Amino acid sequence: MDTLLLARLQFAATASVHFLFVAVTLGLVTLLVGLQTAWVVTGNPRYERLTRFWGQLYVINYVLGIATGIVMEFQFGLNWSGLSRYVGNVFGAPLAIETLVAFFLESTFLGMWIFGWHRLRRGVHLALLYGVMLTAYASAFWIMVANSWLQNPVGYEVRDGVAHLTDFSALLSNPALWMALGHVVSAALLTGGLLMAAISAWHLSRRTPDHALFRTSLRLGLVTAALAISLVQGFGFAQFGPVGALQPTKFDGNPEADALIADWTARFGAGDYLPPVLANVGLGFMILIGFALGLLWLLVPLLWRDWIIRLRFPLWLIMLSLPLPFVALILGWIAREVGRQPWVAYGLLPVEQAVSPISPWLMATSLIGFTLLLGTLAVTNWVLLARHAARGAADPALGRPPAQPPADDDTRPEPAFA
Amino acid sequence: MEFAWYALLGLFFAGYLVLGGYDYGVGLLLARGTDPAYRRAALAAVGPFFLGNEVWLVAAVGILFGAFPMLEGELLAGSYPAVATALTGVILVTAGVQLRSRPDSGRARARWDRVIVVGSLLAALGWGVVLAGLLQGVPLGPDGHVAGVTHLFTPFAAATGLALVTLVAAHGATFLTLRMPAAEGDRLRPLARRLIASAIVAVTAATVVGLLSDRVRAAAQRPLVGVLLTVLLIGALLAARAALGRRRPGVAFTATAVALALPVLLVGATLWPYVLVSTIEPAASLTVTDAAASAATLRLLGWLAVPLLPALLGFQAMCWWIFRGRTDGRALVYW
Numbered sequence: 001m002d003t004l005l006l007a008r009l010q011f012a013a014t015a016s017v018h019f020l021f022v023a024v025t026l027g028l029v030t031l032l033v034g035l036q037t038a039w040v041v042t043g044n045p046r047y048e049r050l051t052r053f054w055g056q057l058y059v060i061n062y063v064l065g066i067a068t069g070i071v072m073e074f075q076f077g078l079n080w081s082g083l084s085r086y087v088g089n090v091f092g093a094p095l096a097i098e099t100l101v102a103f104f105l106e107s108t109f110l111g112m113w114i115f116g117w118h119r120l121r122r123g124v125h126l127a128l129l130y131g132v133m134l135t136a137y138a139s140a141f142w143i144m145v146a147n148s149w150l151q152n153p154v155g156y157e158v159r160d161g162v163a164h165l166t167d168f169s170a171l172l173s174n175p176a177l178w179m180a181l182g183h184v185v186s187a188a189l190l191t192g193g194l195l196m197a198a199i200s201a202w203h204l205s206r207r208t209p210d211h212a213l214f215r216t217s218l219r220l221g222l223v224t225a226a227l228a229i230s231l232v233q234g235f236g237f238a239q240f241g242p243v244g245a246l247q248p249t250k251f252d253g254n255p256e257a258d259a260l261i262a263d264w265t266a267r268f269g270a271g272d273y274l275p276p277v278l279a280n281v282g283l284g285f286m287i288l289i290g291f292a293l294g295l296l297w298l299l300v301p302l303l304w305r306d307w308i309i310r311l312r313f314p315l316w317l318i319m320l321s322l323p324l325p326f327v328a329l330i331l332g333w334i335a336r337e338v339g340r341q342p343w344v345a346y347g348l349l350p351v352e353q354a355v356s357p358i359s360p361w362l363m364a365t366s367l368i369g370f371t372l373l374l375g376t377l378a379v380t381n382w383v384l385l386a387r388h389a390a391r392g393a394a395d396p397a398l399g400r401p402p403a404q405p406p407a408d409d410d411t412r413p414e415p416a417f418a
Numbered sequence: 419m420e421f422a423w424y425a426l427l428g429l430f431f432a433g434y435l436v437l438g439g440y441d442y443g444v445g446l447l448l449a450r451g452t453d454p455a456y457r458r459a460a461l462a463a464v465g466p467f468f469l470g471n472e473v474w475l476v477a478a479v480g481i482l483f484g485a486f487p488m489l490e491g492e493l494l495a496g497s498y499p500a501v502a503t504a505l506t507g508v509i510l511v512t513a514g515v516q517l518r519s520r521p522d523s524g525r526a527r528a529r530w531d532r533v534i535v536v537g538s539l540l541a542a543l544g545w546g547v548v549l550a551g552l553l554q555g556v557p558l559g560p561d562g563h564v565a566g567v568t569h570l571f572t573p574f575a576a577a578t579g580l581a582l583v584t585l586v587a588a589h590g591a592t593f594l595t596l597r598m599p600a601a602e603g604d605r606l607r608p609l610a611r612r613l614i615a616s617a618i619v620a621v622t623a624a625t626v627v628g629l630l631s632d633r634v635r636a637a638a639q640r641p642l643v644g645v646l647l648t649v650l651l652i653g654a655l656l657a658a659r660a661a662l663g664r665r666r667p668g669v670a671f672t673a674t675a676v677a678l679a680l681p682v683l684l685v686g687a688t689l690w691p692y693v694l695v696s697t698i699e700p701a702a703s704l705t706v707t708d709a710a711a712s713a714a715t716l717r718l719l720g721w722l723a724v725p726l727l728p729a730l731l732g733f734q735a736m737c738w739w740i741f742r743g744r745t746d747g748r749a750l751v752y753w
Contacts, residue, residue: 067509077490078502081491081492092711093484093711093718100477108470108737111466111737115466119750165718356498370502373510377513
């Protein structure tokens with residue numbers, strides 16, 4: 001067995017599962033902020049019910065985002081100790097910032113948001129959700145800064161074989177960063193929007209008694225998804241230029257790639273410096289899915305006079321298209337990540353130098369154990385999500401008023417620390 | 419500069435052991451009794467703090483990666499089985515607590531509660547072994563890599579793992595006496611006192627095994643500090659037990675919190691100026707300065723992260739303040 005292959009498989013498995021959940025987290029929290037803002041501004045109880053229903057699904061989905069995220073964070077040290085040894089000075093900084101200013105605050109805010117219903121003033125409660133959203137976007141930003149550095153190392157110099165940070169602003173103006181960030185964030189909005197539209201469509205197709213409620217979220221979800229798919233396409237195609245220039249070996253053969261491979265062969269020795277074919281096949285499929293989802297725009301005019309609901313078949317189209325963004329997310333990451341093989345940091349650190357020098361048996365045990373664990377949890381989580389989505393908005397546990405307070409309201413004990 | 423970051427790393431990891439520690443302690447206590455209402459009430463006591471507790475670990479590992487990249491890879495990969503055990507536990511607890519009340523059936527909830535119990539056990543055990551692994555030195559070769567993982571399997575590591583399990587159990591029980599409704603808290607007091615007593619026994623046992631271990635004696639740079647801090651730890655536990663006897667759960671919880679933070683200080687201070695002491699090649703030992711990132715990186719992190727530190731701690735404090743006091747009929751139940 002090959003430790004390197006096992007470590008790569010484990011990272012691919014964890015990162016893929018992680019991405020399926022965090023994309024929904026990012027997309028859904030944005031819509032949720034809109035719903036709760038509408039509730040606070042208008043005072044319309046329909047928006048409160050919408051916030052509770054979609055908030056509950058958001059919170060269930062969030063669990064696996066954290067779980068897989070923590071495993072990823074540890075995996076850098078467990079399986080890729082060379083990564084921190086050789087490029088940790090540069091690559092570690094954005095990751096450290098992400099955990100401190102984004103992940104840490106996001107969870108703190110979310111805990112207060114879940115338990116703050118009926119306890120905090122509405123404005124404070126809403127502000128917490130804004131905090132959750134902003135830190136979620138900050139998280140996406142810093143992770144993409146780190147990832148873009150691996151795609152295109154900048155702002156460093158190598159001394160004694162170790163990369164040292166010289167110019168942090170170069171990391172922020174990395175040409176591999178901004179278009180990719182826009183692409184990923186709009187893909188998350190697309191996923192969140194389509195999930196909202198599809199679940200609403202399911203309820204509407206079954207003639208739910210909550211017609212008005214799900215009509216609202218269908219419209220919100222569909223319009224968001226339609227706007228997002230155009231952004232996804234725009235940012236996606238805008239990436240071909242810069243990525244092709246930065247990573248000549250990523251796409252099909254060209255003269256620049258041949259020159260680069262000759263240079264690498266001289267510096268790092270002979271080897272296979274072309275990524276596996278898999279990366280580009282996936283890219284093709286992803287682009288097909290992107291075009292297919294562009295047809296969502298055809299459904300938008302049907303929102304007029306609720307034709308989308310009255311005709312019924314558009315609802316089914318929306319439901320059937322739900323898996324597409326998830327498949328595209330995975331394929332997109334495969335194109336980006338497998339496409340830079342055999343490098344961890346493109347042209348700087350080959351994967352075989354970055355992998356931890358541990359026995360293949362240990363790595364295999366870890367791969368099987370964590371993949372089974374996260375796989376089982378992911379499936380369980382989706383089952384729970386589906387059940388709660390199907391149950392409808394009658395009475396979600398999130399934001400349910402606490403049990404009737406005791407008759408004498410002032411019997412609440414003093415804080416024990418006092 | 420390196421020292422400040424090392425202290426910050428210690429602060430976040432110790433914070434995690436204190437805060438995550440009572441999560442795991444409460445988790446372990448779910449094993450006792452089959453009364454679903456009690457289990458739900460115990461989880462409601464942890465309720466609003468749960469999500470904010472575990473992220474102290476995430477932040478600690480973030481600092482480890484950003485400020486001590488050399489240490490990060492060797493520590494985690496070099497203690498692979500222990501870290502993987504702890505990580506499995508962390509994942510099981512985080513998923514178990516947040517998902518256990520989402521199914522409606524009592525059977526499914528009971529199954530999730532068993533997941534939480536196992537997860538809490540694994541997390542405490544794993545982190546105990548990681549700390550012991552540091553204290554007993556690692557086979558760090560001249561190439562800078564830790565050779566193999568069998569160095570972890572020693573009586574001292576086992577005793578320390580066990581000691582941390584009893585510590586979190588005692589800490590969790592003390593937390594519940596402080597936070598659950600007064601009647602329930604009173605009922606838990608004898609159990610908490612018993613658990614603190616067993617933690618004292620386990621910590622003493624681990625200390626004796628450690629003092630008898632050649633590797634620990636060789637790795638300790640300041641053995642006296644180590645012994646002193648251990649005495650302090652046991653003193654904190656005794657104080658906690660006495661405070662529970664006098665119905666002062668707030669004082670008792672503070673004391674068990676100190677007892678959970680001390681192991682981190684103990685490891686850091688006993689090994690200082692080293693962070694990884696090599697058992698095979700003295701010259702290969704890694705000092706805190708060598709393990710730290712280069713000055714430019716530390717400066718950057720200092721400018722970007724440190725100004726936000728008050729906000730991080732402030733929002734955590736806000737959470738503790740909003741949800742202070744005992745849980746009662748008006749407390750929201752969600753987990």
